[in-house]
Each structure stands twice: as C-alpha cells, then as structure tokens.
Amino acid sequence: MADTTTRLGITVLGSGSRGNAIVVHTENEALLIDAGFSARELRARMRQAEIDPSLITAILVTHEHADHVKGLRVFSSQFGLPVYANRATADILRRRDTKLGAMTLFAAGTRFRVGNFAVEPFSIPHDANDPVAFVLRFQSSKIGIATDLGHANSLVTYQLRGCHALVLESNHDPTMLGNSKRPWSLKQRIMSRHGHLSNASCRDLLRDVLDEETRHVVLAHASQDCNCYDLVREETRTCLHDMGRPDIGLHVAIQDKPLPTLWL
Secondary structure, X not given: OOOOOOOOEEEEEEOOOOOOEEEEEOOOOEEEEOOOOOHHHXXXXXXXXXXXXXXXXXXXXXXXXXXXXXXXXXXXXXXXXXXXXXXXXXXXXHHHOOOOOOOEEEXXXXXXXXXXXXXXXXXXXXXXXXXXEEEEEEOOEEEEEEOOOOOOOHHHHHHHOOOOEEEEEOOEOHHHHHHOOOXXXXXXXXXXXXXXXXXXXXXXXXXXXXXXXXOEEEEEOOOOOOOOHHHHHHHHHHHHHHOOOOOOEEEEOOOOOOOOOEEO
16 A cells, blocks of 8 residues: 655656657656657756656657657667557557567556556547547546647546646747747648647647646646747736635646656
8 A cells, every 4th residue: 555645746858859758657657758859858857857867667659750769669668568559559669760669558448556546537529539638536636737738628627627737738829929930830720720739839738627626737748939938927827826726836847857746
C-alpha cells in the first residue's frame, strides 16, 4: 500500500514546437509523458530539475508528432522503460523507427494502471493519427494534461473537471499568428478545429473546467513566434481574477528549460 503522506509532483521539462516532455512523480516513482527532446537533453533537463531518471517506470505517448517523441526510442532503451501508446500511434512509430521495439497498447477511454498511478487516456481533436490526452490519478489527487488540441469538445471538458492540477495548451495569439510570416496553409492548420488552442480558447476551457478542487494551472505549448509568455500569463491571470480564483497557482511552461516542480 502506498504511503499516505507521499507527495505528487509535476515537472514540465519543456514545452513548445521544438519539444515537449512532462514528468509526473512521487519521491519513489515517476511517469514520463512524451519524450520530445533527445535522450541527452531529457537527462540534462531531469538533472536540472533534480529528478532521478531511474525513478521513471514508463513513458506515455500522446501522439506521434516529432516534438513529442524525438527521444523516445533512445531514452526508453537506455533505461529499459516500457512505452505505452494506442494502436494507431504505435503503428506509425514502429513504421517510422523499426528499432523501437515492443510497446504496451492502451485504448482511449479505458483506464489502466502503471505502478501506483491510474491512467485515463481520452481522445482529443488534433491533426495526428489518434491523439490522446491523459488524466492521471494518484491516491486522492487528479491531474489533467491536454496540450495539443484544436478545440475543447464535451469529452475534453468532462474529463478535465475536478482536477487538482491542469496542464493545458495556450498555443497562439490569433493576431500574432495572422501577422506572422508562416505560410497560409500552416496558419489554417493551427487555427483549425484539429490544430492548436489559442490563448482565448484556453481561457474558455478554463472557465468550463475550473472548480474548487483546482490548485495549479500550467499553460503549455506556447508558440515562440506567434505568442508571448508574458501575454499568456497576464491574460490568464486576469481571467482567474475575474472568476474569483486568484488563489490558483499560475505557471507558464517555456521551451528552453524546466519549470520548477509543482507539488500537490
């Protein structure tokens, strides 16, 4: 039986179009959500965050895009870690890298356990083969992680309610995106219902899912050329204040270094 005094931590190792990885951990075990940096960079960021890689018991994959799986094969091989993915994602990853090896398959909507963690994958609208987000439960704590989605449908909203901590996408400011030098086809992809959440859409989602249980909100996957970390922070802080929840810990994940660990 798990120690009832064990704390649950969330460490975002980095988030953005050049790489994404999150560690959810206790003092005794950890899960790595995506491995979007090289294995060397993942180890370096874990050292910076004072996380022992040997505590990681599995890697959970949200989808096959390179900024979420760049270091998957090498890191999982180095530490002998099982990789969990749904069948559609696993098939693409195996075709892309035949050295990846066996993966443990899950189905969206079906809860499974990894050590003392209960994992609930659920489908999200994004332009990948079969993308998922995760709800993770440890003892009485619930964490929701949804960082690549074009819109928040009713399933997303339902799954993310009642979380003590949320890691949500706040990808772009529409004006900055429109004024950027990106090709029009890419702009359309990002703004589509299977693209990425804008800052305003992220705030709308927060209004729908925040409740008395919520203690921390992490805003993730912010574009470095079509968004601004300070803009994300200030607009969301105003939103939380207007909702009467200035007590919530607000954090903005960045691309180049880990956030300090958040403990529940």
